Amino acid sequence: MADASKNPYLGLSGADIFDQALREEGVEVMFGYPGGAVLPIFDRLYDSPIRFILTRHEQGAAHMADGYARATGRCGVVLATSGPGACNLVTGLATACMDSIPVVAFTGQVRSFLIGNDAFQEADVTGVTRPITKHNVLVKDVRDLARTMHEAFHIARTGRPGPVVVDIAVDATMAKLEEDVSQEMDLPGYKPCLTGNPRQIRLAAEAINAAERPVLYVGGGVILSNAVTELRALIAKTRIPVTTTLLGLGAVDEDDELSLRMLGMHGSAAANYAVQDSDCLIAVGARFEDRVTCNVATFAPKARVIHIDIDPTSIGKNVEVDIPVVGDARDILAKLLEHAQPKDRSPWLAKIADWKKRFPFVYEATGRIRPQEVIERIGRMTDHNAIIATGVGQHQMWTAQFYRFRRPRQIITSGGLGTMGFGLPAAIGAKVACPDQTVIDIDGDGSFSMTMVELITAVQNDIAVKVVVLNNGYLGMVRQWQEMFYRRRYSSVTHPCPGFAGVAQAFGAVGMTITDRAELDDALAALLKAEGPAVLDVQVEPEENVYPMVPVGKSLHEMNLGRVV
Amino acid sequence: MAVLTESRAAVIQRHVIFALVQNKPGVLAHVAGMFAARGFNIDSLVVGRTESPDLSRMTIVVTADDRVLDQVRKQLAKIIEVVKVKDFMGLDYVERDLMLIRVNAPPAKRGEVTELVNLFRGRVVDVAPSSLLVELTGTEAKLESFIDLARPYGLVELARTGVIAVPRGKQKD
Ligand SMILES: Cc1ncc(C[n+]2csc(CCOP(=O)(O)OP(=O)(O)O)c2C)c(N)n1
Numbered sequence: 001m002a003d004a005s006k007n008p009y010l011g012l013s014g015a016d017i018f019d020q021a022l023r024e025e026g027v028e029v030m031f032g033y034p035g036g037a038v039l040p041i042f043d044r045l046y047d048s049p050i051r052f053i054l055t056r057h058e059q060g061a062a063h064m065a066d067g068y069a070r071a072t073g074r075c076g077v078v079l080a081t082s083g084p085g086a087c088n089l090v091t092g093l094a095t096a097c098m099d100s101i102p103v104v105a106f107t108g109q110v111r112s113f114l115i116g117n118d119a120f121q122e123a124d125v126t127g128v129t130r131p132i133t134k135h136n137v138l139v140k141d142v143r144d145l146a147r148t149m150h151e152a153f154h155i156a157r158t159g160r161p162g163p164v165v166v167d168i169a170v171d172a173t174m175a176k177l178e179e180d181v182s183q184e185m186d187l188p189g190y191k192p193c194l195t196g197n198p199r200q201i202r203l204a205a206e207a208i209n210a211a212e213r214p215v216l217y218v219g220g221g222v223i224l225s226n227a228v229t230e231l232r233a234l235i236a237k238t239r240i241p242v243t244t245t246l247l248g249l250g251a252v253d254e255d256d257e258l259s260l261r262m263l264g265m266h267g268s269a270a271a272n273y274a275v276q277d278s279d280c281l282i283a284v285g286a287r288f289e290d291r292v293t294c295n296v297a298t299f300a301p302k303a304r305v306i307h308i309d310i311d312p313t314s315i316g317k318n319v320e321v322d323i324p325v326v327g328d329a330r331d332i333l334a335k336l337l338e339h340a341q342p343k344d345r346s347p348w349l350a351k352i353a354d355w356k357k358r359f360p361f362v363y364e365a366t367g368r369i370r371p372q373e374v375i376e377r378i379g380r381m382t383d384h385n386a387i388i389a390t391g392v393g394q395h396q397m398w399t400a401q402f403y404r405f406r407r408p409r410q411i412i413t414s415g416g417l418g419t420m421g422f423g424l425p426a427a428i429g430a431k432v433a434c435p436d437q438t439v440i441d442i443d444g445d446g447s448f449s450m451t452m453v454e455l456i457t458a459v460q461n462d463i464a465v466k467v468v469v470l471n472n473g474y475l476g477m478v479r480q481w482q483e484m485f486y487r488r489r490y491s492s493v494t495h496p497c498p499g500f501a502g503v504a505q506a507f508g509a510v511g512m513t514i515t516d517r518a519e520l521d522d523a524l525a526a527l528l529k530a531e532g533p534a535v536l537d538v539q540v541e542p543e544e545n546v547y548p549m550v551p552v553g554k555s556l557h558e559m560n561l562g563r564v565v
Numbered sequence: 566m567a568v569l570t571e572s573r574a575a576v577i578q579r580h581v582i583f584a585l586v587q588n589k590p591g592v593l594a595h596v597a598g599m600f601a602a603r604g605f606n607i608d609s610l611v612v613g614r615t616e617s618p619d620l621s622r623m624t625i626v627v628t629a630d631d632r633v634l635d636q637v638r639k640q641l642a643k644i645i646e647v648v649k650v651k652d653f654m655g656l657d658y659v660e661r662d663l664m665l666i667r668v669n670a671p672p673a674k675r676g677e678v679t680e681l682v683n684l685f686r687g688r689v690v691d692v693a694p695s696s697l698l699v700e701l702t703g704t705e706a707k708l709e710s711f712i713d714l715a716r717p718y719g720l721v722e723l724a725r726t727g728v729i730a731v732p733r734g735k736q737k738d
């Protein structure tokens with residue numbers, strides 16, 4: 001008889017091992033949906049201290065795990081059954097993968113001897129999810145279960161984080177572990193590079209110290225690596241102005257005088273002008289994606305480029321880099337802080353202050369309620385400190401422009417994949433993770449419609465998320481493009497919705513609707529005060545557009561500022 | 566700052582890349598899927614066992630410019646089951662491709678074809694009334710030139726393993 005003190009799983013069933021391994025990973029909550037191939041696991045969960053949040057759709061579960069992870073930095077965990085259950089996770093996995101979010105998804109698989117036979121509810125889950133996960137693996141044997149689960153968590157949260165799928169044949173969850181197999185991780189090919197090369201860091205520091213017009217370009221990687229303290233210290237010491245991507249929002253306090261706000265297609269004029277004029281662009285945890293660069297050939301034309309990223313494939317993928325530094329942003333920024341020197345760059349800072357003054361984000365607060373003013377009010381009423389989730393579209397860009405984020409992990413939004421329907425379930429996940437914080441989903445009528453069924457999940461589980469639907473009756477972002485580039489031929493973008501307040505009430509949540517500016521403050525106050533989940537449907541100006549906007553193919557500095565003062 | 570495609574692009578070269586991978590199900594699909602998803606073209610890909618039962622060896626031939634090659638190497642290394650990646654470009658290495666090729670050789674031509682086979686140090690491994698099956702190993706280039714010379718006789722069937730390669734000894738790893 002083997003020694004159980006050496007192998008804690010000896011004698012346990014696969015389902016027991018599943019529960020125990022999760023608890024060893026510190027998992028407190030899981031999101032998901034049951035089915036035939038995960039029945040043994042659900043039977044075990046009946047007695048487990050792990051909280052299980054039953055959703056209405058597996059996509060919702062995946063986004064909830066994602067929102068949970070974004071709000072905390074911990075792994076979000078999903079459980080779904082084989083075939084249809086697993087396939088419903090696909091959008092959520094791809095969303096997490098594009099934004100490097102640590103999620104571990106467990107899916108049931110048909111009995112191992114049936115795999116490949118088109119058995120009932122069989123899908124080739126590792127095949128389907130391979131390109132949209134950081135890693136995936138099929139477990140057919142109970143002997144591999146615990147080790148594979150621990151490897152999955154390790155891979156999901158280290159290096160450049162990302163989703164990992166563990167597909168488990170149902171018979172492996174029923175079988176008992178009788179053999180004392182090794183529990184050592186077996187990942188000889190997985191060695192994320194964590195510390196930056198000292199020579200590259202010194203070169204980067206020299207370039208920064210020599211620069212007259214440096215700009216920091218900060219992405220979600222800084223938040224993922226918990227490098228915000230180091231980043232802010234570097235900014236304080238060097239007084240280098242900083243712009244962020246959508247996912248980098250909150251890495252700096254947007255009210256800081258050195259904050260240029262967001263850059264890119266709908267970024268601030270100050271950020272875009274500064275990048276185009278910069279002589280040294282310091283990219284940290286960002287990947288020069290096309291919504292940021294717009295026209296990559298003319299992006300930052302005068303700058304030497306320093307690129308700090310943990311993923312070597314990000315470096316040199318879109319733009320040529322002068323000084324690459326591969327490693328964890330936190331480690332590298334801490335070392336850069338030692339070498340980078342303060343320097344008087346008053347002319348550059350004066351130029352930036354001038355751009356900021358001349359080209360703030362603006363809108364006209366006349367006529368019908370403008371979506372931007374709603375977001376501004378939410379910002380003020382929550383002291384710019386709430387966790388804000390969004391859908392995808394105009395409302396998402398306005399949220400980025402008008403909320404004014406202060407701290408990391410505050411904005412929860414699908415950047416890379418741009419997944420409509422992300423907002424509500426992600427907000428639910430964030431609220432589960434941070435029950436003491438105000439969590440608001442600022443959503444579009446189209447996006448909200450896609451996953452609003454999860455409001456039932458919020459009601460059923462007492463998760464007090466707030467939703468503000470900026471209801472323009474349109475798939476607004478698509479409508480804007482049709483207005484600007486397709487001669488106003490509005491093709492399938494009109495989107496009459498049911499009264500969302502009535503829907504919310506039918507689901508058991510608080511529901512309110514307003515159309516008038518005079519009602520706005522009271523309605524928002526009531527929303528924030530409501531005990532449980534609550535929805536405020538704000539009927540806004542239908543044809544408001546997002547500005548500034550860099551038209552497709554143009555350079556950052558050629559942005560259309562809109563009908564600005 | 567310059568765009569990659571315009572600055573460094575041009576020089577397209579043939580690279581032999583070696584990848585040591587964990588011997589697990591799905592690894593080949595993962596590697597092949599990555600190549601397809603990222604739009605990299607492969608000339609050949611060979612997988613085989615190695616001295617260790619836990620590891621397989623892939624030899625991949627890619628013809629591309631530096632930028633693509635850089636991505637190929639990095640994207641390969643990023644795959645969790647890929648343990649090691651090496652580009653043999655600039656190294657002294659031995660590469661071999663194995664070919665089985667059936668060439669038309671009616672009795673009147675059999676002598677000529679056999680001579681050609683001998684010149685290439687090939688072996689006739691099967692004789693049929695009007696054709697010969699020839700086994701030939703060598704670099705891709707050598708096999709190509711044999712094919713060119715044998716073509717006029719008529720090629721009946723051809724199978725190649727694709728390139729495998731190993732660096733010569735006494736080099737820094
Ligand atoms: C799942 C999905 N389908 C389609 C799109 C394309 N798309 C981007 S924005 C948008 C319209 C969004 O409408 P709404 O949620 O009402 O937001 P608005 O732009 O009106 O603020 C669409 C259809 C997408 N991003 N995601």
Ligand SMILES: [Mg+2]
Nearest residue numbers: 444445474476
């Ligand atoms: Mg809309």
